[in-house]
Amino acid sequence: MFWRILFDSIVRRKKRKGLAILAVWIGISLVVGLLMLSLDTGDKMNLELRSFGANIKVMPVSSSIPVTVGDYALTPSMDSSYLTGRGASPRPVILSEAKDLRSFGPLGLRMSRLHPKITPRRLSYLEESDFPKLKEIFWRNNIMGIVPRLWTEGEVNGSTVPILGLWLERRIPTETGEDFVTGATQLYKHWSIRGSWPSRGDERTCLMGVELARRFSVSLGDTLEVKGQRGSIRFQVSGIVSTGTQEDSSVITSLDTVQRLTGLEGKVSEADVSALTTPENKLAEKYRLSPQSLAPVEYERWSCTPYPENVASGIQDAIPNSAARVIRRVSETQGAVLTRIKGLVFFLAIVTLISCSLSIMGILASAVLERRPEVALLQAIGAERSHVLTFFLVEVALLGIVGGFLGGMTGSWIGQELVQAIFASKANDHLALVILSPFLGLGVASLGSLRPVLQALGEDTAQVLHGN
Amino acid sequence: MKTPVVILDQVDKYYPKGVHALREINLQIDQGEWTAVMGPSGSGKTTLLNLLDGLDRPTSGRIEILGVDTNRFGADEWTVFRREHIGLVFQQFYLIPYLTALENVMLAQYYHSMVDKKQAMRALERIGLSDRARHLPSQLSGGEQQRACIARALINAPKIILADEPTGNLDEENEKTVMDIFRELDLEGQTIVMVTHNPELGKLADRRIYLEYGRVTAFH
Structure with missing residues (x-):
């Protein structure tokens, strides 16, 4: 009889239940979409940042070993100015062919510019x-x-x-x-x-x-x-x-x-x-x-x-x-940017999760409170509080699972589109997120309904039934 | 010798803000008796009924039903006692809106013991509603809904029927139908406590209790 009541409650009140499912559906879609974006941001941003160079x-x-001559550190490796993108590229220099060491700057690159005839033929x-x-x-x-x-x-x-x-x-x-x-x-x-x-x-x-x-x-x-x-x-x-x-x-x-x-x-x-x-x-x-x-x-x-x-x-x-x-500065900058952006998108996903949960809870709460007379009647004809609570929570859990499942599918699509729009590449598969979304819907819906159901159960049955 | 089913001893009921709804009520209702609780609006009729069905509690005094002191009951004990021994009929003929008339009757069976569809159908037949058994409340007239409520109240063979203005929202024809059912139940020996403000309906009962300002002012 329990499942029959539950079935009738859902099937014969399609509009109301549909609205509840829609609320969960939309909420979970947004959350899953943003979580997908958040999870992909790391990889995609990394790829994007990679396009800014090595x-x-x-x-x-042998070229990377620094050589010191007098007060000059002749290091034909990377010029620090190269790292910032403002200076010139490293340039190997053959000391044996240098005509005037004193005229050389501390870096091979400058030496090369001063002495264009220097050639790297003996370089390794x-x-x-x-x-x-x-x-x-x-x-x-x-x-x-x-x-x-x-x-x-x-x-x-x-x-x-x-x-x-x-x-x-x-x-x-x-x-x-x-x-x-x-x-x-x-x-x-x-x-x-x-x-x-x-x-x-x-x-x-x-x-x-x-x-x-x-x-x-x-x-x-x-x-x-x-x-x-x-x-x-x-x-x-x-x-x-x-x-x-x-x-x-x-x-x-x-x-x-x-x-x-x-x-x-x-x-x-x-x-x-x-x-x-x-x-x-x-x-x-x-x-x-x-x-x-x-x-x-x-x-x-x-x-x-x-x-x-x-x-x-x-x-x-x-x-x-x-x-x-x-190239440490590049790596560190990229790492810092990446960490901040990942954090930002994750923060957005969490904020969305909270705000969607609250709105879902609000919709479900008002749906439950509308049914106060039903709660009172069930108690009046002999239903124990635990039974009424179970009935309402199972019902809302089913709605949450369906809404969550639909939200997972739509959210996955939204996530794909967001990743495509922002990073112009296909999103990674996040099957776990899609599998998890019905449970997310279940959790949000159950949490949203628990308090109003308990509130309805705590109300004065006589007052509700007699409308006093 | 008549067996007392309900005994109220010095029962008082206060509501917040100092409303004294019932004052020193002493009352005995015997088995098989049809009692009409009458009085003007605000006299405490519904409050009295709510104390008898356990939906409300007395502030002081003792209420004994079927030999059991109900003052010691908690909410869950009252729920069990109510579903075992009491049938309720409301003025607003409350039915679960997404269940058919038959399912509404079966729901009371479900909470009481076990579902028996044939028995539920017989209960509907008895009140002349078998042809509307598979209709939702929204597809039933007011009279039909109230009859479905009576069938639900009767399905578990309760010792007492408590009815709060059972014809309050019905037209004359449906009122007569419902009262015929109550008369039939009375003849079968069913204990009925019915709240009504209608003197004509009150006359149908075996006994009338008049309330005014929360006090019993007369017995007839």
């Missing part, structure tokens, strides 16, 4: 063929972009100019069967290019740095001949690039082309890597301060977490004779 620099190990290089291996290492899924680069010099209109060869777009087969597409077009989306990237497969197009273009009065579409040690190529300028770094004074084209022009086939002088990393937290800080202080469980957690240093270490191990360095 966060790990890979160089030959990395092997280009090693870089696809990065998609096989433990952190392979965190590697989002790889751009091996070869810096060299060539002659344009009788002047020596820096030439940069890099992967424009490269497909690397992976174990999943899908190709990993990477290259400058992916990693340097923040570069400001008037025109377009050099055509893939076309060796006769190049980008020209904005400063160099000004110096040689070169415009978009113009051609210029670049002489290298192994010949010369006439390039058509497909784009004028402005990066705020040394690329502004360089000719930029595909790595293969530069390798052939200089006779450095298969060699690269450095590489930019973009990796999905976890912002450093207390555990990472604890390890940095004292690795021995970590308990075995902590160490295991630390070693399996893609902290920037861990990923850099994995890269270094995979590329022979390399030194991988975290």
Whole structure:
């Protein structure tokens, strides 16, 4: 009889029950949608932030060793100004060929500018063929972009100019069967290019740095001949690039082309890597301060977490004779932004959950209070309080489950649309959230009804029935 | 010798704000007696009935029903006692709106012991409502709804029927139908306490108790 009453109560009062289900449905939809967005924000924002460049620099190990001469620290690795995007790119310098050490600045880059004839031919290089291996290492899924680069010099209109060869777009087969597409077009989306990237497969197009273009009065579409040690190529300028770094004074084209022009086939002088990393937290800080202080469980957690240093270490191990360095400021900034935005979206989801719960509770409360005479009548004809309470709670729980289920489905769709609209990519699957939503509906509906039902049960039955 | 079913001994009922609804009520209702509680509006008729069905409690005094001192009952004990021994008929013929007439009768069976559809149907037949058994309250007339309420009150064979203005919202024809049912029950030996302000209906009862300002002013 209990289920018959319950069934009749729902089926024969479709409008009222429909309204209650609708309230739960809408509320749970919003909550699930925002929670999905919140859960996806981390990954998606990380990907977005990755489009602002690399966060790990890979160089030959010998190039990363600082050399001190007198009062000068000659470190041809990363210039700190490079990290901020205001200065120039690292530039290797051969000390043996330097004509006047005193005129050199403390950084290799400045030396190079003062002495353009210095060439990197005695530098150590990395092997280009090693870089696809990065998609096989433990952190392979965190590697989002790889751009091996070869810096060299060539002659344009009788002047020596820096030439940069890099992967424009490269497909690397992976174990999943899908190709990993990477290259400058992916990693340097923040570069400001008037025109377009050099055509893939076309060796006769190049980008020209904005400063160099000004110096040689070169415009978009113009051609210029670049002489290298192994010949010369006439390039058509497909784009004028402005990066705020040394690329502004360089000719930029595909790595293969530069390798052939200089006779450095298969060699690269450095590489930019973009990796999905976890912002450093207390555990990472604890390890940095004292690795021995970590308990075995902590160490295991630390070693399996893609902290920037861990990923850099994995890269270094995979590329022979390399030194991988975290561009710390980029990583830290990205980590901080990510943490704040994730926190904000999660906060919004929680606020929505609370406000939706309150409105659902309000609707259900008024629905229950409308039925005070029914509660009083049931008690008058012999229903015990526990029975009335059970009846109302089971009824509302069923409505909550149905509303929650529908909310989960719609919320999942809303979440997909939000993620698509904000990040222009497909949302991750959050099946657990959809499975959880009927329970969320059940919880909210039950909580919302409990107090009004108890209130109705506590009312003076005689007064309710006689309308006094 | 008549067996007392209800005994009220010096019963007083105060409501908040100093309303003294019943004053020193001493009353005995015997088994098989049809008692009409009469009096003007606000005289305490409904309050008296509410004390008898346990929906309200006396401020002082003792109420004994079927030999049991009900003053010691808590809410749940009253609920059990009520469903075992008392049938209620309200003026506003309360029925559960989403249950049919038959299901409303079966609901009382469900809370009392076990559901017996045939027995519920017979109860409706007895009050001439079998053809409307599967109709919802909203599809029944006022008289039909009240008859369904009476069938519900009778279904568990209660020792006492308490009816509060059972014809208060009915037209003359339906009033007669309901009163015929009560007369029939009286003839069968059913104890009935009926609140009414209608002297004509009061005359149908075996005994009339007049209340005024919460006091019993007359017995007839």
